[in-house]
Ligand code: NAD
């Protein structure tokens with residue numbers, strides 16, 4: 001049997017996707033690309049396909065299909081387009097692991113299909129666990145499929161748990177950089193621009209997660225993601241601000257001992273670990289030096305200024321379809337902020353108001369979640385257009 005893992009990358013043209021390809025290129029003896037997918041960025045998708053020669057590529061936006069097909073016509077690469085193709089390619093027998101590096105709710109159905117087909121998941125797409133954590137984790141258990149976290153905080157926790165899976169977690173401590181607006185008050189935040197919000201101090205990421213980091217919604221989504229990945233209650237999840245992003249997160253065990261995982265902020269480490277687990281693969285990434293960081297800081301998050309963290313905890317405690325509507329309203333709010341249709345602080349109000357209007361379903365089916373997502377988006381759009 002070949003020891004090479006064949007990887008399907010959903011969202012290969014994004015920040016996580018391109019870094020995953022960097023990892024794969026550096027370890028071509030361990031990984032090969034089976035599937036590449038992107039939504040709009042056809043030029044980069046074509047370039048990647050020519051370089052990595054996958055079996056299949058999928059372009060989400062069907063308008064680009066002919067161009068991608070034509071560009072790859074001299075190669076043995078199948079080209080498909082659209083959402084349905086994205087949801088069915090993950091079932092291919094030749095795939096060993098699916099990296100979900102696409103952004104937002106669009107990850108939900110492909111992730112479900114991949115788990116149903118028995119594929120291990122390297123999960124970057126946190127929104128899927130926010131929307132349907134209960135359903136996804138139950139399905140993964142039923143299918144005996146492992147979900148390996150890619151998000152740096154969750155990878156840190158996972159790395160702390162290796163060798164400890166039988167030991168109960170007392171609590172986890174999720175670290176947050178605080179984003180570009182750490183220490184600012186509501187008066188300052190009233191008129192901040194998208195350009196300011198898009199300047200993250202430590203990480204270079206896609207636009208949506210960068211805005212989420214500035215508004216602390218990213219940490220809120222990560223709290224919910226952690227609940228599902230590690231089977232925790234809200235009371236077991238603590239968030240602390242750590243501006244240098246060196247301590248990626250920590251686990252406290254029942255004897256009071258705390259384990260953390262540290263390193264320079266480089267997503268290629270968690271991406272690589274999710275693909276190579278249980279092995280660690282030798283890398284040439286820059287090493288961390290304590291003497292460069294003599295003053296690591298830790299602070300309490302400012303929950304009065306950044307309301308999204310509490311909104312996420314509320315959704316987590318409420319359960320049911322609450323986090324699904326939180327996610328949908330947030331996706332609409334971020335898109336509107338990026339189009340200058342709402343202001344920075346208005347995003348939290350929009351999310352809170354949208355969530356209040358959605359009827360609560362305690363044990364939602366997949367169809368209920370799809371309907372909740374749709375309804376919330378309509379409500380949020382309506383609230384924006386009434387402004
Ligand atoms: P990105 O915007 O850079 O890339 C997103 C990718 O998804 C692109 O390849 C795009 O073509 C594809 N895509 C977008 N919309 C799609 C749709 N509707 N259907 C199919 N494909 C679509 O985003 P990113 O920063 O790489 O983040 C990807 C995911 O990983 C997000 O869920 C994010 O929260 C998570 N994540 C990212 C980082 C990071 O450092 N970038 C860290 C932790 C977690």
Ligand code: MG
Nearest residue numbers: 151152153222
């Ligand atoms: Mg993270």
